[in-house]
Amino acid sequence: MELCINMEHIEKLLQTYKGKKVILAFSGGVDSLILAILLSRVAKVKCVFIKTPYIHKYKEEDAKALAKKFNLDLEILYVDKIVENSKLRCYHCKKMFFSILNKMKEELSYDLVVDGTHYDDLFEDRPGLKALEELNISSPFAEFKVRKGDILKLAKDLNINIPKETCLLTRFDRDVDEKELRKVEALEEFLRKFLKGSIRLRDRGDKAILEIEDIKNFEHNREVILSELRKYYDDILVIKK
Structure with missing residues (x-):
């Protein structure tokens, strides 16, 4: 090329x-x-x-x-x-x-x-x-x-469009083990089935802060997304990036 x-x-x-x-x-x-x-x-x-x-x-x-x-x-x-x-x-x-x-x-x-x-x-x-x-x-x-x-x-x-991505450690405000990393990784993979663009699931213990660009598809799939997240978090805050 x-x-x-x-x-x-x-x-x-x-x-x-x-x-x-x-x-x-x-x-x-x-x-x-x-x-x-x-x-x-x-x-x-x-x-x-x-x-x-x-x-x-x-x-x-x-x-x-x-x-x-x-x-x-x-x-x-x-x-x-x-x-x-x-x-x-x-x-x-x-x-x-x-x-x-x-x-x-x-x-x-x-x-x-x-x-x-x-x-x-x-x-x-x-x-x-x-x-x-x-x-x-x-x-x-x-x-x-x-x-x-x-x-x-x-x-x-060159027709290259790569979204900016950060490592999984940025999702936490504390030291973590591999089990916690895999949990957030799996949940973000789940979210990618429904949402486009940037996705950041910030883990704050019992609270999750979900930062997304694709609010339209989130609203369309709100119940199934929140139902999955509630298996792991008591409180979920959704923020449009």
Whole structure:
């Protein structure tokens, strides 16, 4: 598939990484996907998706499908650890992920590890950025001032539309075990049978906060949805995102 690129900063990015052997942290999100597509034009790229208990199971299947569609070299790694669910969870998670990828880089004699952090991310409160700095991870989009709008434009050119997704730990305000993660994962899968768009089921013990975009279909299926949720929660609050 031909990709039309006219932006000077992206051309400089491609020139800089030309001929490199790169391990790319691949989440299956739009940022890492577009970076993988771009770098694969000029470099040897191994995409690595790390599956943990707090990553939705459908994300692994999505990653495989995207890799097949865009002819990307993808490896799946499975890690059983659940990181501390604090305000620094993204730091701890990225520290774990990129330590694994750095080790892989050394074992395979690759040149560097990269991720899809873009320029706009640098101006937000993102604890995970500290882990990238500590582990010397390269972020080509951020390095060459590629912004989210640039990435979305490229995605549109390729007819790529991937909803933003966050890990299951964000559904809780406390440390959790795998049983609790699987419960929320299963309930969100149930909700996807009826609702389109973004779905976030926030677990607050006996209370659930359901954040959704598709209010129309929720109202149409209100009774069956609430009946299922009431098996697990005494109080349910529905919020339109």
